[in-house]
Amino acid sequence: MASDGGHGVSPYTSGLPGPVAGRYRITGRLGRGGMGTVWRATDELLDRQVAVKELHFNEGLSDGEQQLYRDRALREARSVAQIRHPHVVVLHDVIEQDGRPWIVMELIDGHSLADVLAKDGPVEPREAARIGAAVAGALHAAHERGVLHRDIKPANVLIERETGRVVLTDFGIARVSGSVTLTETGVFVGSPEYTSPERMSGATAGPESDLWSVGVLLCASVDGHSPFRRDSIGGVLHAVVYDDIRPPASAGPLLPVVSALLERDTGRRMGAVAAELWLRTYAETGEATGTGHVPTVIRDTVIPPDPGPEPAQDPTPPLTPSPFPVGAPRERGKSRRGVLVGALLALVLGAGVTAAVLAMNGDDGSAGTAATPRPSSSSPAPSAAHTTRTAAPVPAGFRTVTDASGFSVVLPSGYDRSVDPPRIFYYSPGKEFRFGVRNEVPDPNGPVAVMTAQHRGGAAAYKGYRDGFVTETTKDGGPAALWEFTWDGYPGGGARRTFDLCWTENGRQYDIWVSSPVEKSEQGRRTFDTARDTFTPR
Known part of the structure; x- marks a missing residue:
């Protein structure tokens, strides 16, 4: 083990301590x-x-x-x-x-990643991937033993000088399954900038919380600091729990995995095995595409390559959940203020004992709807056959569209409708943002197989196809698959980001997607998340 941060003479010892344990x-x-x-x-x-x-x-x-x-x-x-x-x-x-x-x-003869960033500045994406793969592998080994680290940050990642070996250290606030933790005594410990939203809001945290921290670590590695750094603890809490997530431009080729790790919905967050594989592949080959994965904490699975891709027929790229949950819906029943207050209380309660720990080290159509809350990872999902839909407030600037073809959805105001059977589109003025719906006979292989085939055929169907991946998820309690990718877009229009969700309901297979300019992908993701949560077949 090397540096634990900080300088000066320890107030707990005078000079060098004498022999410890006589040895x-x-x-x-x-x-x-x-x-x-x-x-x-x-x-x-x-x-x-x-x-x-x-x-x-x-x-x-x-x-x-x-x-x-x-x-x-x-x-x-x-x-x-x-x-x-x-x-x-x-x-x-x-x-x-x-x-x-x-x-x-x-004894690790080397420096912490924090020291490297402070002295030499950010590292290149491939080096960040190498470091991230090592940390993800270490976490997988720890999680298999029932151990959570709970303080992943640059100061706790050491790099050996001669070999470059990456070592994860300082499990000082780790939780071993079955043991009592410091947070259970009212003390919050950890580094707020690297702490997951669920831990910030006082919810039960599992292995997926460590993976969120890996996503932040990757951002800090290529940018020099966490994307959640703010001038105050309250600002950090707000950024982690509620603000739009803005990965640094320097993340570049790492965006797919960073996005999959920085999912506020823990059920959609990438797991350790998938993260390690993706990062190690990129670190070794420099290839950021062609490594399809299923980022799920419950089942770390990688979609194997397979010949015979089925090209996508729709010129409007579909969508998958964007890595960075811009405006991702918060837990139902918890207000934004309530979440932040709870997080602040957790920090304040711990200040008396561990204050030092808290120091910041394409056409369109129109129509009305009932919102469908996304299943929480902490509560059992309803069965697909008996889904209960709970109405939710329509966000400002949005409206409920009830389409004559048999569905309702909440979309931004001002979208126009167009039909290209079997697809129905809704476009923003100038067609900058595009929402699409397709309704057809279900594929017997299921949504994941459908989206995986689309991903494999992405290069043939979309010019400049890149940063694509498929995520196994749920929609209203039933199986679903999310596909996200970037492509060169329409002639003269610039690169676009697409998010696409496929699932089966009431004997029909639905496919909904949103595409937007890459530079406005956060707004596109917000539109997609709203549509995903409110789309209701009639």
Whole structure:
């Protein structure tokens, strides 16, 4: 283990500490953070160099709070000791001296990613992909052991100097299944800029929360800082929980995987296996396309390549859920203000014990509708045959369209209708934004197979097809597939981003999509998400 961040003399020791446990001779300090000081040491029994982490205790803590810290150290030790992976720091020992826990780890001769970004600036996308693949692999190994890291950030990713090996460290706030966590005592720990929306809002967090942090880490790697950095904690909370997600332009070829990781809907967020495969493939080949995946935390599955693509027939590109949930619908029953207040309370409650942890280190048509809430990953999905639709407010600037062909949907005001059987279109003025619907006999292979075939044939059907991927998801409780891609667009119109959803309902197969100029893809995604949630066959 190398730097833990920070500089200066530790207030908890005078100069260098004496031998720890009569065995580990301290030879220098590697770094200091809000949770401890990391020392370089020599294991005199085995004659090897190690890193020793000394846990900090505030002298004003009660006996109970000090016990909490001791428990935390033991939990960190147990967490790391369970994991055997080349990209996870190796834990050698844990001891207690003078009432304070000390954790002995392998010594990584190198720098943290935070140090690299501060000294040399952002890294290239392929290097970011290499780092991200290593972190995703380490997390998969941890999650298989029931361990959540919960503090993925550049300071906790180490890069070995001679080999370039990437190592994930500091499981100090990890949660092992079945153990009591600090957040359960009213203390929020972590780095807000890298923390998932569900953790911010106080919801139950699982492996998918670590994957959100990987998405933020990738953005920070290529841009130098998190896309959620703001001037205040409240600003960070608002950005993570509610603001439009704006990945940096420097993400470039990493956009598909970053988008799939930064899904506010945990059920649509990419899993560790799929993320590692995508990132490793790009890091090794430089190819950001042709690696179709099914980003789902519940089932990490990769769609294998297959010949015989079925070209898309519609000149208007379909859509899939955009990586960055711009205006992604928040949980029903929770107001934006309520979510933020809950998150702020979590932070404030923890300030008394771990304040330092919180420091920012194509034609169209018209028609009225009932909204369909997207199933929450924390509640059982209704059956496809008995879906209950709950009306939701129509967003400002939108209207309910009831189409004569037998469906209703909420779309932006001012769209015009056009028909090209079996497709129905709604266009914004100038056809800048295009919404399409197709209704046909179901494919017996299901929505995922349909969208996978479209993805495989994308290069033949759409000029300049790129950044395409398919996501297995649900619509009103039934199976569905989302397809998202970029292409060169119509002559003279510039590149476009398309989002397409396919599912089967009441014996019919539906396909709805939205396409927009690439530079306005966030607005296109917002339109798509609204249409996805409110589309109702009649």
